[in-house]
Amino acid sequence: MPARRRKAFQVVPDANTEIVGERASNAGVLLFSVVVFVVSFCVVLAASWLLTGGIGVVGVVCALVLAALATMSVHIAQQWEKVVVLRLGRFNRVSGPGLFWTLPVIEQNTMRVDGRVRVTTFGAEETLTADLVPLDVNAVLFWHVWDAKAACTEVGDFTRAVELAAQTALRDAIGRAGAAEVAIRREQLDRELKRALEEKVAPWGITVLSVEVRDILLPKELQEVMSLEAQAEQRKKARIILMEAEQDICEMMDDMGDTYAKNDAALRLRAMHLLYESVRETGGTVVVPSSFSEGFGDVLGDHAKDVLGGAAGK
Incomplete structure (x- = not known):
């Protein structure tokens, strides 16, 4: 191998x-x-x-x-500490602290069991998902021994047994899901691992406090594919937003067209406003024919008409 x-x-x-x-x-x-x-x-x-x-x-x-x-x-x-005491080879009591x-x-002191919370790191490398994608996953397990008698009498090496059970549960969970689901739904994977481990180690007097997935490493080729997929999805969302904005603008322009169709003066004022906005930021000069000001006589008055005419003549 x-x-x-x-x-x-x-x-x-x-x-x-x-x-x-x-x-x-x-x-x-x-x-x-x-x-x-x-x-x-x-x-x-x-x-x-x-x-x-x-x-x-x-x-x-x-x-x-x-x-x-x-x-x-x-x-x-x-x-x-909890100390498991055997009398002539049979369980007698748990002593301490x-x-x-x-x-x-x-009587013999068979085992001293540490009752504090323990931390175990475990992982699975090149584990195939449901869609046959190899993943490298690392996780952390928090657990403690609550029944020293069961930990001593029900399993030979409970620390090693917990480690192997955690790795097996991780590989099984990865094999039942797709690569994208494993990479995205970490919290769901944590809960699934915790539930599976609790059922496995409870007879050994062990409680699983939490399971936390730390790293999920995808193959480089798959990372590039998923990156392209994410970029395409973002472009799709951007185009949809742009189309929705254009639709809103079209509806607003339709309403404005009805308003301007009923009021020629408003249309001419809007034209002057757009002309002003086009040169306000840049400080440029727009040359218009003198006849352009004739359309504003009924809106701005004779004095403004003379001013616009004089400005246009210059």
Whole structure:
């Protein structure tokens, strides 16, 4: 199988976010265990010295054994941790947070579960859509463990199981939709993934808070085609708007034509207004014949007629 094809089936989890809580709590737990061991060892040695008047090999051995048993009995869990306790291989209880006790040898702390919200990144490369277009999709999953017992006893590695379930759900969702639908309807894809994952991981004591698609990468050839399609759609909308504007103008001109047909003076005034607007911005000069002013005598009066005639003569 080619390297690129193998890569398409890989999950890309953010491993650092999965175990930060467990690693952060180890130092405190280790220090507490050391303190319990030292205190227990010293107490047993002191008791042996008081009873026998000295410290022998037997006293040291007893002190070591009892200190080890005391260390195995006393535990501490951080605020965000739940500890699954098994008794002789069977589930007994979930302890924590804080200080708790177990019976040495008989009970074991099987798993420390971080109950905080976890972030897992996953993706699917070259996944075929319903119209056979390969897509590269990356998403983020927010989830947390609400039932430590189910997470410990129902699935072997719940973190890995959630990652694989998320990737499978993403590939299935992409395969049921077309490329354009996947690229445009991200929110619908998020809801579909969340619903599918909730049904899958609920028996494992896990709750899916949200799924967010980050990147959808289309093939370059398809990007160019979709760009041309979008440009054609915009041109279509622009032409429709222009035609609607021309239709409105035509209706307005029709009304204006009826008005000017009934009033010759208004038509001549409109002609003068258009002539003025044509030279107002540029500051040009328009030369008109003197007979042009004769049509405004009945509108502007004799004085204005003389002025227009004199201006035209110049």
